[in-house]
Amino acid sequence: MHELAITESIVAAVKEKLGGAPVRRVCVEVGRLSGVVPDALRFCFEVATAGTSLDGAELDIVGQPGRGRCRDCAAEFDTDNFLTLCDCGSADVEVLGGRELRIREVEVV
């Protein structure tokens, strides 16, 4: 389950930025094509934050829709999976958005 490693990266990045100040809330942007499952992230967050300056902090997950562009006809469209087909029938779709995995902001006490 890579969500644990992802969560540990979030905790490490927040601690580094805030120098250990107690954190009340962390807002993370998770794209629908990022390969990260929000529920698994929540589960791991509780485990990974225990005993750190993020202990007890709320995890706020903001989903981002996937966005694709057809390499054949250049049409752009929203999509929530990798197996999307363009309306023109092409499977050659470039992923433009939905892979985000970003820490947007944190709320400190």
Next chain:
Amino acid sequence: MCATCGCSEGAAGVRVIDPARRQDHGHEHGPGHAHDHPHPHDHQHGPDHQHEPAPAAAPDPDRGHTIALEQRVLARNDELAERNRRWLTERGILAVNLMSSPGAGKTTLLERTIVDLAGELGVSVVEGDQETLLDADRITATGCRVVQINTGSGCHLDAEMVDRGLRTLAPPERSVVFIENVGNLVCPALFDLGEAAKIVITSTTEGEDKPLKYPQMFAAADLVLLNKVDLLPYLDFDVAKCLAAIRRVNPRAAVLRVSATRGEGLPAWYDWLRDRVGR
């Protein structure tokens, strides 16, 4: 790095083991155990390395203070991966990341490749598994230099593990480093290691629908090797369907059909490697 066995410890539970320096010894490494090692990169982090803390929040006990970070979650991994990539590129080393489900034939393909290319290309291997030195022992038996990374509970290699693995491996210039990832078609797809190419191995014993079931992994591939084609006469495996599934997920990936045990298709795989070494 430990002077006794060559192992090193960093992230929790991860062990980098140099089989060439393995000895039977009973020492324990505590969590605070320090290892000295040469650092191949050109900057230094002292033990007291500090980062500037963010500006202090206004002291209001009732309201939190929001600080915008706007930082990629995997920024640290991606920075380390970029550093690995630079280090490898500067030395003309081709590093490829081999990923597959357990049992698709990664280690068998490596054993065969090492033997067939002996004397032509310098090859060394970073092996990733949760536990054991079994794969490293198989690679060692071919006469090839190898470092084993045991991830413990970890389900994938990350850039830091590969950085440590490369330091221990010390591959020669203008050579090939095969990084055999932990057998897993999900997690390794997310972590850039600093490799020049990602190779996904799928095999005829797994079923032709794997690319559709694990699209993230196949979408990340530069090259897909369809292994165990020698078994096709005995299996109910539809090659055309598998190729269509790969194309559906990743129309740009090159696909080669190989048999690591019988040698079928391997010359094209070796050409693919030759074409990229020292680029």
